[in-house]
Amino acid sequence: MVVLKRPRFKLFYGWYIVGACFLISVYSSGIVHLGFTAIIEPIVEEFQWSYALVSFAASIRGFETGLMAPLVGWLFHRWGPRKLLIAGGILTGLGLLLLGRTNSLAMYYGSFVLITMGVSTHFGVLPMTVAGNWFRKRVSLATGVIVSGAAVGGVLVPLVTIVIDTYLWRTAMTIFGLGALAIILPLASVVRHRPEQYGYLPDGEVSKTVDVDEVQIAAQYQDVEASLKQALKSRAFWHISIGLMLHFITLVAVVTHVMPYLSSLGIPRATSSLVAMAIPLVTIFGRLSFGWFGDRFDKRRVTAFGLALLCSSMLMFYYVGVTGPWLLVLFIAFFGVGYGGPIPMAAALIREYYGRANMGTILGISTGIVYAGGVAGPPLAGWVYDTYGSYQGAWFILAGVAFAGMVSLLTAPSVRQYQAGGR
Known part of the structure; x- marks a missing residue:
């Protein structure tokens, strides 16, 4: 050994x-x-x-x-x-x-x-x-x-x-x-x-007798090595990709329309610009903290928690027009963490399920699916405003979208189930 x-x-x-x-x-x-x-x-x-x-x-x-x-x-x-x-x-x-x-x-x-x-x-x-x-x-x-x-x-x-x-x-x-x-x-x-x-x-682990022959080292270090075909046939791949796509749809719609929405509520542009600036800064905490938690807990559940925060933030965003601007502080916190947290988990999930051999190709296909779906977010929010003269309906829809993403991740087969042939 x-x-x-x-x-x-x-x-x-x-x-x-x-x-x-x-x-x-x-x-x-x-x-x-x-x-x-x-x-x-x-x-x-x-x-x-x-x-x-x-x-x-x-x-x-x-x-x-x-x-x-x-x-x-x-x-x-x-x-x-x-x-x-x-x-x-x-x-x-x-x-x-x-x-x-x-x-x-x-x-x-x-x-x-x-x-x-x-x-x-x-x-x-x-x-x-x-x-x-x-x-x-x-x-x-x-x-x-x-x-x-x-x-x-x-x-x-x-x-x-x-x-x-x-x-x-x-x-x-x-x-x-x-x-x-x-x-x-x-x-x-x-x-x-x-x-x-x-x-x-x-x-950074090394064997006592280091052999730079990659094949011999790989034999020492057991890892899952799935092909692209195997990944695309697995239920886990689609649960992960769809869940992250729904996450992306929600965050892109909000980032695009945050200032117009706040302006429609009579909030000064100076204030709304501070909100727009604060969001990416708060995502840093989400990205780093989820990275830490993802190395210690079930990555599916950690990522799903980010979607739960995103869903909650959409409801807060809706009620900003009812309760006043003070709710923006909670919105920024929930949305920022829910926005940033799942981002590093994409690669971590693909790595955990399918290994390193074809990770770039598998992650590339998954990312393409995520971006393709994300194109729908901003036009959806814009259409709701153009049709009804208010963004409120869009935030309720996007709360549902984020909730669906959470469910998609939670219902994905575990790594053990996938490796045992449960797809």
Whole structure:
């Protein structure tokens, strides 16, 4: 029997990889995703395009990210994470440089297609699959740290705004494009594919006699290794994917319409903007705490608890119009944790059920399903408001959507049932 131990007084290299993926997410989120709002007005003023045309780039970004997820998962197993991150960093930098030279609507949209192709490697499938490769016992915590980067990126938004206002938006895009090349490429070089290639096992465990032959090490470390076909045939995969899709539908609808809804209640934009800023910050607590709990308790139930918080927050959001703005404090707490908590659990659940061998591909398909469904959230809330002149009905519907997601996760077969052939 091989005895496993950890090297003393040495930080496991997997945590350096987690740190690199975290910082890449911070930059990409702060500049491309959360910072997008700062560039809309300057572009509208220069080209006299409508806000709808300019903001449509965000829809392109979301739709393309969903389409790219399965491809990223497939390429992960063929190229490895480092090459993909480097390619993504180059595409992001070139896309931002192209955006700074935009002179037509087609060129504007084309630059966002290029940017999205790049940043699709910085979020979701790739970093979470890397975490799944390097961690087993602490995969939820490692994933939680990585996905927190997207929320922490919010602190860059004021800086993005200052740079745009000081140097004008075209120069700012050049600065951010060069920054992507200077920051992302060195960080990408830190990332490695599998710990076995360097004499480690997941979580930093090593055998007393380290054999870098991956096949021999794999024999020492038993793990589930399901194929994509096996995953797609399993009931657990669809319960997890549908549950997370319903989670995504709810959170995207709220994040998109939070300020219009509060304005419709007569709440000043200054106050509603603080709510919009507070939400991603609170999600950090959810991402990290659920990562910790997910390593210690049933991951299905931990994730389902996040959906329960989301369901409760929707009812609170409805009653803000009845009780007054004070209820927003509870809403932010419940919604923020319910929003952020289940995010790191996606990779942890896929890793636990199906192992590492095809994790990138399986997670990519699952993420594509989640994003595809999430497209329905904002139009649904908008349609309710356009039809009834109020958002209240939308929040009740979304409370039901979140509840259905919770049920989907709770009724998923356990890992033991799946491995015993219960699908």
